[in-house]
Amino acid sequence: MSLPQQSSNNMFNAKKFYSLTLNGDIPEALQLLSSEQSLMNENELKIKNEFEKRFAGAEDESDFLIRKNSGINDLLLVYRDYWRRSFISGQNNDTALKKELTHFFRNLYTSNDYAESTFEDDTLDIFLKRYVNENGLKTTGFGMTGKFYDLLVWKDEHDTTYEFDLNGRKISPRVVFMTGFVTLGWEEYATLGRHYPGGWATKEAIYCVKDVYDLNSENFLVSYLAHEGQHFEDYKLFPKLSGTDLEYRAKLVELSMASETLIRTLTFFINNADYESDNAHSVANYCVIRDLSKEIFETEFVNDTEQWSCCFIEEYKQSQCQTA
Structure with a gap:
């Protein structure tokens, strides 16, 4: 829906x-x-x-490729054309991408033995990381963001450890700050740079696109750190959770911990909610707003941000009266 x-x-x-x-x-x-x-x-x-x-x-x-000019331009061209074909056709072009990448890396690194075969994903991951690293850059490797294969490439990184409270639990993940991005992937390409991943989590660490955040802001401490911290924990505790379930849990954590960014975060979820989407974020946005609407307003889906604002203002007033 x-x-x-x-x-x-x-x-x-x-x-x-x-x-x-x-x-x-x-x-x-x-x-x-x-x-x-x-x-x-x-x-x-x-x-x-x-x-x-x-x-x-x-x-x-x-001028997308001109502005993104780097040592990996030939690789970025392959991904750009794949993204564009996939967006416009609405069809799955994943097999074609794998064939193009196989041809690209075979010409660089291997003989032409088995030239008709397509590399397995693990092999593509190895060659992709090798190619990017040889050009002085770093990457997440061969993988998907949502329904499309993605290409995230940056120049520099440094890591630290953050200890923080996640709804009553102390966690201390390693946080890797990345700077000097060549590409932030298909979301950046599709939105003309308006939207892109602010970071992500793995079982080993949380990765942060540093230039996006004021590190003292709620946007960083809640919308990024708590959200990705929940992923970090869930990857270990519930390794079989679907992408939508992971996002649902992390988005609830955001809302439970947000204060100054609460209404803005709710508004973003409402505006980007789509139950029929292939994007786990969009489906989770819908499910979060749907379930909170049922719990708070006893109705299916409230998309009026004024109604949400009034609800939380009234709740705040009641809490102040109780503590007075």
């Missing part, structure tokens, strides 16, 4: 646009840009022009 998002009568529906792009629904995003052109301000018209350069024609006519 998709969450309907209504545009104001006199404003471009930017929230719906970015929700579509984050879900990889580029044709629908292009259609929205076309239908709401008359509602756009000057900056939104620039976004429309850049987006259409990237996705409306037979080829990407934007």
Whole structure:
């Protein structure tokens, strides 16, 4: 069940646009840009022009690769074309990507023996990391973010240890701060750099895109650190949880610990909720708002942020009266 998002009568529906792009629904995003052109301000018209350069024609006519210029440009070109084909066609292009990467790495590192076979994922991971490392960079390796294979590449990193309270439990994960990104993956490409991963967790550590955060802010301490900290714990405690279940639990932790960012976080979840999506974040957003709506308002799904704001203001007033 998709969450309907209504545009104001006199404003471009930017929230719906970015929700579509984050879900990889580029044709629908292009259609929205076309239908709401008359509602756009000057900056939104620039976004429309850049987006259409990237996705409306037979080829990407934007300066994406020029701005991303690095030693791995040839590899990034392979991924860019895969992302673009996947977005526009709505079809699974994963097999084609693996064949292209096999050809790419075979020409660099191997003989032509078994030239018709496609490398297994583990082999692609080894060659991908080797190629990126040889160019003085680091990567997550061969893997997916949501429904698309992704390419996350950065130059520098340093790590430290954070000890913090996660809803009554003390945890102390290793946190790796990454800087100098060459690419932040398909989300960055699809949204013109508006949205991208702020970090992620593994069983061994939490990884942080450092330039995104004020390290003293609730955005870092709750939306990033507590969220990824929950993933870090769940990977060890519940290794078979699905991506949607992992995100559901982490998003509930965010809301339970947020204060100044609470309404903003709720609003983001509402605007990016889609039960029918292939993206675990979008499905989890929907489930979180649905379940809280049932618990608090006794209704299926409340998408009115004013109603949520009034609810939490009233709850705060009652708590103050009880402590007075």
